[in-house]
Amino acid sequence: MSLAATVKGRLPPHGVSPRGGEGGHMTDQRAKAVLKEAVDAVVNSFAKHTQGYGRVNVVEALQEFWQMKAARGTELKNGPIVVYESVPSSSAPYVCFVTLPGGSCFASFQDCPTKAEARRSAAKIALMNSVFNEHPTRKITDKFSQQAVDDAKKSFEGPIEDEQDPSTSLGAFRFMLEANRGKSMLEFQELMTVFQLLHWNGSLKAMRERDCSRQEVLAHYSHRALDDDMRSQMALDWISREQEMANIIARELAVADEEIERARHAGRELRFPKEKKDILMLACSQIGPL
Template structure:
């Protein structure tokens, strides 16, 4: 869910082409945005049949057709060819629209929806390029960059129980998949770490490979969200006020990430899980005497 146009599209992007303050402001940033805008327009114009008069493209319909086309060609879409739009509640401009792909701040809600669809459409099309597939070259480069970032030793990449080794194992397990698919998996593990599930599995003496193997084929679906929400609802009953504080923090993180043009999927999922936990507490009958 990129908070702004990204050269590394991810599964379930929340698209916002206008990151606002904190999204970069130098000449290089301006040139990058200009090039990206041109690329977006080129992609949008390729869907010329979706016009609304005067040559304007209906990007909302074009985006939906793109994913339906992928599904008809046998693409493995865990949640079906569904594009979900969510407007952030607001009674006046600026409006913000999140769009989530399967398995911007603008003057009107309709424009926010079209703008989100435009960036998501570009991410979808760009993801089809062979360079966005995880192959041997990509794996070696990614592992080398990870080693450099953490000042690690090359041997660490070959040791399963190290962080770098687990990273390599995850990449190897997803060889041939697109960056969108891999990013969804990464979001799953981010949520599991935040939720405490990974820590619980480690305490049960599960190896990194066992954890990865267990969750690598799990979809980020309503069942997983509901289970995490139940965990948070239980913690709230043990520590009243915890859920409200966590939700407030998640909402701030989501807004800060959006304004900074960062990837949004993790922050958005976190917020949704906590809101679901709140609703579970409200709907749960009071059994006290």
């Protein structure tokens, strides 16, 4: 039996906070306890399946996990290196972000008294999601795609568009799912982050105004990596907005910070709000203090 199958029954779904349920919302304390229990279950299972002894070094375990994936043929454009980023702070609690080889980002989900503990906390939540992502239920299949489109229809506001037409919102969603058949939910989320940023930045609206079809945009950006050039261009866009509307960057930064904190404490993937903050901070570095 695979490691993912072993711990599946003890994990919250990827991207879903353990804060609620049919009986109502959990208290913050209970939610954190549930999340910690799930994370510890994965760490202990990983140690067991890899013949670990005693307390596993979770930072090394996370790196080993991705090195094993690379050795088994998983294509990783930038190699299997896991990247950590500590948030500058002169006192506790300390926060650390961890970015996985594909681009997914997580952060320490506990209040950590030391920088080393913050790194371990980030590694734990990243390892949990990495392992859970290997389970077959986290792969995009035809059945999953149809269910996702059906769910989107239920929450869609406005007229129901032709889901088979890539020029419509629902059609574009279906197109994205079908184009990523066989990939995992983490891989799909990494791709969707690019389109989330383009939407947030106003780039998608600008493309529509230039008569670019959704299908053309999807085809182009589905193969475009989120790189420094894209971030720099978005930062320039926000500099222009700041010149037209004072303090808009400060307001967007406040929103991004709140989103990061909510996702961090819930153990959720948070690359989108973190990328927003990084782009806005890049804009700030060009125009000085707000």
